[in-house]
Amino acid sequence: MTGRLSDSYFDDMYAASPDPWQLAERWYEARKYAITMAMLPRRRFRHAFEPGCSVGVLTEMLSQRCDRVTATDVARVALESARKRLSHGDRFDGVTLLQSSLDTPWPADVDLVVLSEVGYYLDAPSLRAVLARECPRLPRGATLIAAHWRHRVDDYPLTGDETTDIVAHTPGLHLQARYLDDDVVIGLFSVGATPSVAASTEIPGAFNPPEDH
Template identity: 45%
Template sequence: MSSSLPQSYFDDIYRASDDPWQFATSDYERDKYQATLAALPNERYANVFEIGCSIGVLSAMLAQRCDRLLAVDASELPLRQARQRLAELPQVSVQQMSIPAQFPDDQFDLILLSEVGYYLTIDDLRRAQQLMHEHLQPGGHLLLVHWTPFVPDYPLTGDQVHEVFLEQTVGAQPMWQHLTGQRAEQYRLDLFSRQ
């Protein structure tokens, strides 16, 4: 596929359903969220960037573990629900943002890329990776979580996304240190720290 999935792709999906992937109700999502939070080495983070927050279900859980959380999504439509869900959490900011074309000018000690990387082409993913590296504090954590089955619409698979980051853990000047990885039946999780 020659281009990353556009904002209009997600707008169409959210026009058809308020919660198209059942983030709020599915056992798969609940179990994955628990594994995601359990994988975080620090009990608390100062400044967190969540790429692809959708309707904010995981954001509400992450907010309990951080002083500041910037939660973004490419489509404005799910962010309406996210803002309602997160309204009582003053440490959370919700913004419409398309990565890698847009990226916050801030430094984070945790970046979460969950169920988003495979929407990008390999070139856009590598650009996003460079931006994440530049905006993550040394020693800060990057957590990737992605669905692994093949989806015809997506430029990449979840495994391909994770392999792009694992490639940068070796060599004379690695970007990342791979701290841990785990694979469930339909998703994988990899935790990195910035070198």
């Protein structure tokens, strides 16, 4: 067992409220999701992995950009809410919901990993170990995006800034873009150096980055 908040912590949160972070209601969340989706460098992805999907608000958005989405959460109640949301929106085709945590093995053949408000539930050694184990399994050119609340939460082992710094120092990940304001930090990373959006879509004047050696 890695060092992270216990499953019972989240069970208690969802026992108190069906949407404890008000992911479906708060403007902060809607804005953060919009920025996250806008930063993704490709129009479509083959297979996204979203650990800590909660009630499925972001999962529904990802389902519109990805052929497949594997979304996980440790809380059964959260997964039930996500299932209802996706079923009502006719987005359930192509989405797999599993009761699991970030520190368990990631699904194979994913080309997009979305760490949205989940990395700081692990302590620093555990998060580094998970990333060191799983990121080398990602294919070259895969995208990893990490979005985290910047204000300190006493219950969480890490802050959003600390989480982002750990992701940024993971061997093999290259920073493509970064968004920062007082509330949220979002880092966009690729496995290996990859062309910019303009270069990959062959806009005149754009150039490719040097390849890794």
